[in-house]
Amino acid sequence: MLFLNKLLPIFVLPLGWVFILLVVGLARRKRWPVIAALVVLYVCSTHVVAGSLMQALESGYPPVALDQAEKADAVVVLSGMFGVASPPGCHGCLPNLGEANERLEGGIQLWQRGKGAYLVFTGGRIPWEKQPEVEGVLAQRVAEDRGIPGEKILITTEVGNTADEARAVATMMRARGWSKILLVTSASHMPRAARLFRKAGVDFVPFAVDHQTDPHGHLTILDFLPTAPALRTTEQVLRELYGIGFYAVLRR
Secondary structure (H helix, E strand, C coil): CHHHHHHCHHHHCHHHHHHHHHHHHHHHCCHHHHHHHHHHHHHHCEHHHHHHHHHHHHCCCCCCCHHHCCCEEEEEECCCCECCCCCCCCCCCCCCECCCCHHHHHHHHHHHCCCEEEEEEEEECCCCCCCCCCHHHHHHHHHHHCCCCHHHEEEEEEECCHHHHHHHHHHHHHHHCCCCEEEEEECCCHHHHHHHHHHCCCCEEEEEECCCCCCCCCCCHHHHCECHHHHHHHHHHHHHHHHHHHHHHHCC
16 A cells, blocks of 8 residues: 555656656657647646646635634644654754644644644654654654643654544544544645544544635736746645545545
């Protein structure tokens, strides 16, 4: 399963199709696969396409003011907040936060505003990467440095994906008698997370962060020019859609 999880994106992400089309074109000495590869690369690398796809994914979960968030038994922050691990033996090093670090900030600020009695981090560890510690431990250190008491911070069991996170949180809720949580994750990730948490029987209030699009923005000529960041955004959206489809097929 882990092998498939790493291999399948090659066939559903833009660069994967570009590579396949180029190989077919060169192998068969045909022009149309090469032209098709360039078209796919261009279209997926424009902000007008990438931004539209991302906005469609995020539109169901617009930003909510911290003070307007509903109260719940706990604030649950999903993993995916940190970048590469610090070098071995580098105790006390500043944690390397990733692009979705707003998840961590959102969880901390929600707890500080009394939106939940506990702050919960998931024990995220990507199965095929060498991580000395689960993300929850790293997040706990940051939260404690920000003044949150250690006894108010909880970490789930080790998890490898969003479906695991949903089941681990559901188990924790049953054990502690909680009825509702505030679920914090990136806006682009919330559709997939929401589906899986509902499937696990978790009653939650979504609190989306890390929004990447402005629904009131205006197009310019630059939005039609190909850029590497736009291609990365397109791939990010397609990965989320791939994940939603993957779990739908498995009915998980």
